[in-house]
Amino acid sequence: MVMQWIKKTGMFLVLAFASFAVNAxxxxxxxxPVTPMxxxxxxxxxxxxxxxxxxxxxxxxxxxxxxxxHRKSRNYQAATFTGxxxxxxxLWTLVPFAILLYIxxxxxxxxxxxxxxxxxxxxxxxxxxxxxxxxxxxxxxxxMDGDAQGIKFVSNLTTPQEQITNEAxxxxxxxxxxxxxxxxxxxxxxxxxxxxxxxxxxxxxPAFGASRDAIPGFLRETWVKVEEEGTYRGxxxxxxxxxxxxxxxxxKAVPQEEFDVWVADQKQQMAANTAGADKEWTKDELMxxxxxxxxxxxxxxxxxxxxxxxxxxxxxxxxxLVAEPNLDSDGKLLKDSHLDRVLNGKxxxxxxxxxxxxxxxxxxxxxxxxxxGNAVGxxxxxxxxxxxx
Amino acid sequence: MxxxxxxxxxxxxxxxxGIMRWLTTTNHKDIGTMYLIFALIMFMVGGSMIMLVRAExxxxxxxxxxxxxxxxxxxxxxxxxxxxxxxxxATGFANWMLPLQIGAPxxxxxxxxxxxxxxxxxxxxxxxxxxxxxxxxxxxxAIATGWTFYAPLSVQGGIGVDFAIFAVHLLGISSVxxxxxVIVTIFxxxxxxxxxxxxxxxxxxxLITAFLLIATIPVLAGAxxxxxxxxxxxxxxxxxxxxxxxxxxxxxxxxxGHPEVYILLLPxxxxxxxxxxTFARKPMYGYKVQVYSLWAIGALSVVVWAHHFFTVGMPxxxxxxxxxxxMAISIPLAVLFYCWIATIWRGSMSFETPMLFAVxxxxxxxxxxxTGLVLADVAAxxxxxxxxxxxxxxxxxxxxxxxxxxxxGVYYWLPKMTGHMYNEKxxxxxxxxxxxxxxxxxxxxxxLGLAGMPRRIPDYALQFSEFNMIxxxxxxxxxxxxxxxxxxxxxxxxGGKKATDQVWEGAQGLEWTLPSPPPYHSFTEQPVVK
Numbered sequence: 001m002v003m004q005w006i007k008k009t010g011m012f013l014v015l016a017f018a019s020f021a022v023n024a025x026x027x028x029x030x031x032x033p034v035t036p037m038x039x040x041x042x043x044x045x046x047x048x049x050x051x052x053x054x055x056x057x058x059x060x061x062x063x064x065x066x067x068x069x070h071r072k073s074r075n076y077q078a079a080t081f082t083g084x085x086x087x088x089x090x091l092w093t094l095v096p097f098a099i100l101l102y103i104x105x106x107x108x109x110x111x112x113x114x115x116x117x118x119x120x121x122x123x124x125x126x127x128x129x130x131x132x133x134x135x136x137x138x139x140x141x142x143x144m145d146g147d148a149q150g151i152k153f154v155s156n157l158t159t160p161q162e163q164i165t166n167e168a169x170x171x172x173x174x175x176x177x178x179x180x181x182x183x184x185x186x187x188x189x190x191x192x193x194x195x196x197x198x199x200x201x202x203x204x205x206p207a208f209g210a211s212r213d214a215i216p217g218f219l220r221e222t223w224v225k226v227e228e229e230g231t232y233r234g235x236x237x238x239x240x241x242x243x244x245x246x247x248x249x250x251x252k253a254v255p256q257e258e259f260d261v262w263v264a265d266q267k268q269q270m271a272a273n274t275a276g277a278d279k280e281w282t283k284d285e286l287m288x289x290x291x292x293x294x295x296x297x298x299x300x301x302x303x304x305x306x307x308x309x310x311x312x313x314x315x316x317x318x319x320x321l322v323a324e325p326n327l328d329s330d331g332k333l334l335k336d337s338h339l340d341r342v343l344n345g346k347x348x349x350x351x352x353x354x355x356x357x358x359x360x361x362x363x364x365x366x367x368x369x370x371x372x373g374n375a376v377g378x379x380x381x382x383x384x385x386x387x388x389x
Numbered sequence: 390m391x392x393x394x395x396x397x398x399x400x401x402x403x404x405x406x407g408i409m410r411w412l413t414t415t416n417h418k419d420i421g422t423m424y425l426i427f428a429l430i431m432f433m434v435g436g437s438m439i440m441l442v443r444a445e446x447x448x449x450x451x452x453x454x455x456x457x458x459x460x461x462x463x464x465x466x467x468x469x470x471x472x473x474x475x476x477x478x479a480t481g482f483a484n485w486m487l488p489l490q491i492g493a494p495x496x497x498x499x500x501x502x503x504x505x506x507x508x509x510x511x512x513x514x515x516x517x518x519x520x521x522x523x524x525x526x527x528x529x530x531a532i533a534t535g536w537t538f539y540a541p542l543s544v545q546g547g548i549g550v551d552f553a554i555f556a557v558h559l560l561g562i563s564s565v566x567x568x569x570x571v572i573v574t575i576f577x578x579x580x581x582x583x584x585x586x587x588x589x590x591x592x593x594x595x596l597i598t599a600f601l602l603i604a605t606i607p608v609l610a611g612a613x614x615x616x617x618x619x620x621x622x623x624x625x626x627x628x629x630x631x632x633x634x635x636x637x638x639x640x641x642x643x644x645x646g647h648p649e650v651y652i653l654l655l656p657x658x659x660x661x662x663x664x665x666x667t668f669a670r671k672p673m674y675g676y677k678v679q680v681y682s683l684w685a686i687g688a689l690s691v692v693v694w695a696h697h698f699f700t701v702g703m704p705x706x707x708x709x710x711x712x713x714x715x716m717a718i719s720i721p722l723a724v725l726f727y728c729w730i731a732t733i734w735r736g737s738m739s740f741e742t743p744m745l746f747a748v749x750x751x752x753x754x755x756x757x758x759x760t761g762l763v764l765a766d767v768a769a770x771x772x773x774x775x776x777x778x779x780x781x782x783x784x785x786x787x788x789x790x791x792x793x794x795x796x797x798g799v800y801y802w803l804p805k806m807t808g809h810m811y812n813e814k815x816x817x818x819x820x821x822x823x824x825x826x827x828x829x830x831x832x833x834x835x836x837l838g839l840a841g842m843p844r845r846i847p848d849y850a851l852q853f854s855e856f857n858m859i860x861x862x863x864x865x866x867x868x869x870x871x872x873x874x875x876x877x878x879x880x881x882x883x884g885g886k887k888a889t890d891q892v893w894e895g896a897q898g899l900e901w902t903l904p905s906p907p908p909y910h911s912f913t914e915q916p917v918v919k
Binding site: 029030031041049052060067071082108109112113116166170176198200212213221234235236238240242243 | 451629630698719727759771776
């Protein structure tokens with residue numbers, strides 16, 4: 001026990017120093033802006049910072065002058081004034097406030113007005129629309145129009161648990177890497193609709209200057225127009241529970257042609273999935289896919305071992321719910337069965353039918369019933385899930 | 390102003406002794422002392438929690454705590470520091486000093502005063518009990534939603550949320566009682582001749598605080614009660630599926646939450662000019678305009694709340710209104726800064742510990758104010774919002790502007806309260822350690838926020854490593870420095886050089902006409918202010 005602890009700590013220290021050496025780069029300001037909004041935000045920010053720094057330095061200089069000179073130890077005799085007396089004095093006193101009014105409402109106020117109007121102009125000239133859904137603790141994306149219409153996927157954190165617990169060296173994009181990044185064409189105005197399925201999240205990519213809450217039961221919107229190819233990373237910014245630090249946003253901005261290829265590819269895969277739902281799967285196939293789906297989507301709460309984190313997240317291992325049958329003799333879904341829970345959710349448990357395909361659901365349910373220390377023995381076919389939709 | 394006092398010191402000093410003295414006391418000085426000690430204890434408790442947080446954030450990866458526990462630490466840290474350290478400290482000063490400053494024998498409603506204090510310890514127990522219950526397998530720990538209780542996360546949370554809701558109810562009742570007491574005392578018990586516009590600035594600061602508390606605490610109490618019924622009685626105030634709106638909670642919360650910032654700061658803005666004039670040996674600059682500015686800030690503070698959640702999505706006119714109204718606060722606040730600096734300008738300054746804290750406070754609180762002005766800009770706020778930039782900003786206002794202000798007050802009045810001088814060398818060391826390590830803790834956090842590190846995350850991407858490490862190391866020094874503060878207070882209470890009645894050469898006001906420490910019952914005959 002003690003030895004293990006020493007080993008773990010030693011390992012951790014070595015890795016810590018290694019990571020320190022590799023990542024000795026400092027960031028002092030906003031990341032390089034790649035959208036019109038981020039550029040505007042950066043300008044506003046730099047200008048405002050400059051103004052406030054000047055104000056600060058000027059006032060500090062006056063104070064320091066006073067602190068140095070108006071001291072008892074220098075026998076400085078205290079004045080007795082308590083306010084401006086003459087008319088010129090009153091006018092002089094008003095000057096700083098006139099300057100401040102000018103800074104607030106003219107110098108900063110007017111550009112700020114234009115920025116706000118631009119930021120909220122999500123609809124005009126939008127080239128495409130996507131929907132972003134936040135759930136504990138992953139983002140999912142759906143393309144709403146154009147060729148890409150109908151493409152939807154879940155975007156999960158891919159950083160391995162060992163890196164988080166310091167048992168393996170941390171990768172370059174530690175905590176900011178996902179399996180399925182959002183893919184957007186460059187130079188296209190993308191209107192982004194946001195919602196959430198459980199609590200409030202906030203979709204944010206610093207390089208885009210776009211940050212908007214995803215609120216359960218409501219639609220909010222923002223927009224981006226990425227002007228440079230690249231991969232951009234951000235995070236959920238609204239405290240959303242224990243996994244708040246583990247739901248990154250990764251966006252790949254690609255040229256239109258590349259985007260079209262990607263769309264065609266996705267469409268093909270979707271067609272394959274639909275076809276897959278109709279064929280008969282072997283138990284091994286289901287178990288293999290199920291393990292994959294489980295690790296990506298379920299293990300955050302129910303844990304890799306299936307032990308869960310009771311009371312919030314119940315154990316699947318030895319679960320009574322999992323042991324009960326899913327379907328009645330007519331193939332109808334039983335209420336409060338294992339499959340019902342996976343499809344429709346309850347309380348904290350999300351409704352997976354919105355995000356997972358028929359094959360994924362069939363596979364993960366089969367996996368949960370026949371692994372993680374469970375041995376119910378039955379197999380659920382994608383076709384059966386499809387029939388329940 | 391000049392005063393004539395005919396205070397007799399032959400009043401009855403008899404009161405119960407031991408624990409019964411403190412449980413049953415209705416004496417404003419005893420109650421003030423209890424408030425201040427309670428605040429100091431909770432300051433250390435809330436501080437230790439954040440030390441653990443900074444230790445976890447020392448490096449990327451999860452080392453010491455689990456994310457669930459991390460979330461509990463940050464939320465409870467904030468609730469403790471706001472409701473159980475800053476607010477009780479200000480109330481403690483109000484109890485001790487208001488009657489002395491306005492020449493009253495005691496607070497107007499002494500029993501209410503006792504009750505107001507004794508609601509605090511149960512509230513502290515309620516808030517922290519879930520930590521201990523969790524050790525015995527009951528529930529999953531304290532509130533983990535941050536101090537803001539945002540629904541639906543708080544609807545989903547464990548029993549810690551219920552405990553926090555009841556703690557907030559008790560704290561709210563206590564604050565409202567304290568506020569009623571302050572208002573009644575100020576309006577009815579001023580010494581003859583002390584018109585409102587001759588009142589000490591501290592009384593003005595607290596009067597406005599008291600009005601703000603009475604106006605906004607019931608809104609908070611209502612909001613958390615709605616949360617309670619959502620959690621347990623099937624209502625849907627904050628659940629869209631039942632016709633409610635999660636964002637309504639944010640509106641209700643921040644309708645309280647923004648004035649709360651000024652509730653924490655107004656008492657400090659009250660006594661700070663008094664400290665400045667004492668050590669500058671020069672009368673306060675612009676008394677009247679300061680009073681008007683305090684009122685203006687108090688009034689504006691209740692109409693700007695939505696700038697705390699610009700990113701939820703609002704209509705453009707609402708964004709513009711909340712942006713411009715927030716910027717407008719900078720005007721009266723700038724007037725105050727102007728007056729503070731004009732008060733020390735061409736004074737004859739000496740730099741005892743209270744003055745060091747006061748001058749440092751002007752500078753550091755200035756940074757808090759200026760970054761607040763930047764945050765008002767809606768477009769840039771999308772980038773700042775919920776990042777470490779905001780964390781640094783509000784620690785400049787609430788730690789530098791609030792806690793360091795309170796520390797100035799403690800050093801200023803401690804000799805009056807205890808009758809002994811504190812250790813000046815230790816006090817100065819405490820100031821320099823605090824000021825330097827505070828800046829080293831929070832300046833890196835500005836950069837972290839700009840670079841894109843969200844707040845309230847237990848683990849972070851590698852590009853944030855260096856600044857977090859610097860911030861953590863400085864935070865440990867900042868935490869350790871506060872032990873000097875505690876030691877200095879304790880040794881001052883126990884003994885030390887005898888303090889004179891006036892204590893400070895330039896001190897003016899009724900409290901300095903009394904002996905140090907003042908008798909148990911002071912001003913049994915009213916002083917007259919000319």
